[in-house]
Amino acid sequence: MSLAEQLDSVDAGTAGTVDRHSTTETFESTAPATGAVVGVFPVHDAAAVAETVARARTAAEQWAALGWDGRKQRLAAYRGYLARRMHELSDLVHRENGKPHADAILEIALTVDHLAWAAGHARKALGPRKVPSGMLAANHAAYLEYQPLGVIGVIGPWNYPVFTPMGSIAYALAAGNAVVFKPSEHTPAVGAWLAAAWRAAVPDVPDAFQVVTGFGSTGAALCRVPVDKLAFTGSAATGKKVMATCAETLTPVLMELGGKDAMIVDDDADVAAAADAAVWGAMSNGGQTCIGIERIYATEAVYDRFVAEVTAQVSSLRPGSDGEATYGPMTMASQIDVVRRHVADAAAAGARVVTGGTDADAFPAEGYVAPTVLLDVPDDSSAITEETFGPTLTITRVRDAEEGLQRANATSYGLAGAIFSGSKDKAMDLARRMRSGMTSINSVLTFASVPALPFGGVGDSGFGRIHGEDGLKEFTRAKAITRQRYALPVNLMSFGRPEKAADALARVMGMVHGSKR
Numbered sequence: 001m002s003l004a005e006q007l008d009s010v011d012a013g014t015a016g017t018v019d020r021h022s023t024t025e026t027f028e029s030t031a032p033a034t035g036a037v038v039g040v041f042p043v044h045d046a047a048a049v050a051e052t053v054a055r056a057r058t059a060a061e062q063w064a065a066l067g068w069d070g071r072k073q074r075l076a077a078y079r080g081y082l083a084r085r086m087h088e089l090s091d092l093v094h095r096e097n098g099k100p101h102a103d104a105i106l107e108i109a110l111t112v113d114h115l116a117w118a119a120g121h122a123r124k125a126l127g128p129r130k131v132p133s134g135m136l137a138a139n140h141a142a143y144l145e146y147q148p149l150g151v152i153g154v155i156g157p158w159n160y161p162v163f164t165p166m167g168s169i170a171y172a173l174a175a176g177n178a179v180v181f182k183p184s185e186h187t188p189a190v191g192a193w194l195a196a197a198w199r200a201a202v203p204d205v206p207d208a209f210q211v212v213t214g215f216g217s218t219g220a221a222l223c224r225v226p227v228d229k230l231a232f233t234g235s236a237a238t239g240k241k242v243m244a245t246c247a248e249t250l251t252p253v254l255m256e257l258g259g260k261d262a263m264i265v266d267d268d269a270d271v272a273a274a275a276d277a278a279v280w281g282a283m284s285n286g287g288q289t290c291i292g293i294e295r296i297y298a299t300e301a302v303y304d305r306f307v308a309e310v311t312a313q314v315s316s317l318r319p320g321s322d323g324e325a326t327y328g329p330m331t332m333a334s335q336i337d338v339v340r341r342h343v344a345d346a347a348a349a350g351a352r353v354v355t356g357g358t359d360a361d362a363f364p365a366e367g368y369v370a371p372t373v374l375l376d377v378p379d380d381s382s383a384i385t386e387e388t389f390g391p392t393l394t395i396t397r398v399r400d401a402e403e404g405l406q407r408a409n410a411t412s413y414g415l416a417g418a419i420f421s422g423s424k425d426k427a428m429d430l431a432r433r434m435r436s437g438m439t440s441i442n443s444v445l446t447f448a449s450v451p452a453l454p455f456g457g458v459g460d461s462g463f464g465r466i467h468g469e470d471g472l473k474e475f476t477r478a479k480a481i482t483r484q485r486y487a488l489p490v491n492l493m494s495f496g497r498p499e500k501a502a503d504a505l506a507r508v509m510g511m512v513h514g515s516k517r
């Protein structure tokens, strides 16, 4: 029986580690497209979470003891397991999250690539190395290494239920930690599948990656256990609660939060390509993408052509759950109210609604939102200031790219963004000055598919990084060691040092560093 089939027949707990606890309360995960039950999962209480983390502590020691090669080999087995079952997992993602199969496949493919990179680069990024010991400690050897923290708690959202949590899980495991993952209450089956796959692929250290399920209180219990670090991905509002809970136990946190990403379309941009990227960046996954494009600033020179291109392109999009649909239903029904409010606010403030809107056509069936394009929305409107997280985009006319950058940066968020420009130097300059953790030039979202690049935000979009060397180091502590190679006749860090030693040191420092330049 495949894992997906097992999940079909799931009761309180054939998935993940859930069957090992005595928790009796359960909850259902339902398909957003049909309302059908995808699985039934336990609500893990604080005792069950503590039990899971205790098992993870033992596993963390076994996992760390395997060394770089042992872990790399097992991470390869896990990656291979996922790669061979991409269709099975994408079917589950399609059912539980609602996104089209092809999008789920893309998400899993990116995850597999990140797993390969993290496992392949962990030793080089984190392993022991000698560093220069400097003038004052020339008789010592200096060593640096990055040691695992122990057990990492991961709390994830539902919008990319494989890719997003695995950005923390894969890098934490590759760095030598064990992981306990609490998936969103909207996608517990995907989380449980990922952990069950781990146990199948890595049977000798099955508890290095476990799942607990439930609601916010289960996540809060994971913060309080405590774990050695809590990697949170979700909204800024919940992120603040998680930080406050983690503060009780001084548990360090990684915060991957929401965004209000902007695209700037400059005078010499390829307008058709920019429109294609904008529509994908804003509407794919039903707009439920943390790094989705929500605001576009197009210069006067290209504005009319750009609006025409976007309007033409969105006319061929169709939300649905069939094989031909371009994007699926809203995974979380309550998000529709947010979209409706933002569109209504914008329209009331004088914005032009090109497609979508607030009437029945804009919501073609329960759970679905039509592609929505709003023009010249006032800067203080909620559609500009708050994360919408729906298949919407605003297009605003600006004098030039410089004004576009100023307005793009005028947000409390700072996750990512995009620049479309025909000039490499100008685009690079704008990208550097964009207040965001990531920017792609002449494409959207590309940075997420480059495993060597760090991923994370500034401001209300959070702090800390997943992916790349920074993402590996995020789950470690730097360890510094010195070893005296030979004793010097004069030891400055001894009460036995000669009286004149400090004066001699001051003279030497003056000669080496004191020259006026």
Ligand code: NDP
Residues within 6 Å of the ligand: 155, 156, 157, 158, 159, 160, 164, 182, 183, 184, 185, 186, 214, 215, 216, 217, 218, 219, 220, 233, 234, 235, 236, 237, 238, 239, 241, 242, 245, 255, 256, 257, 258, 259, 289, 290, 291, 387, 389, 415, 457, 461, 462
């Ligand atoms: P939420 O903030 O609502 O929830 C995120 C996770 O936190 C869920 O697992 C949730 O559990 C859990 N949670 C809720 N309350 C608490 C609590 N008090 N203590 C501990 N955990 C808690 O986000 P969504 O799931 O709605 O995801 C969408 C958000 O995630 C958007 O803002 C999006 O931009 C952001 N995001 C950011 C990404 C990034 O990398 N920067 C990537 C993807 C999404 P439960 O669901 O059971 O309530």
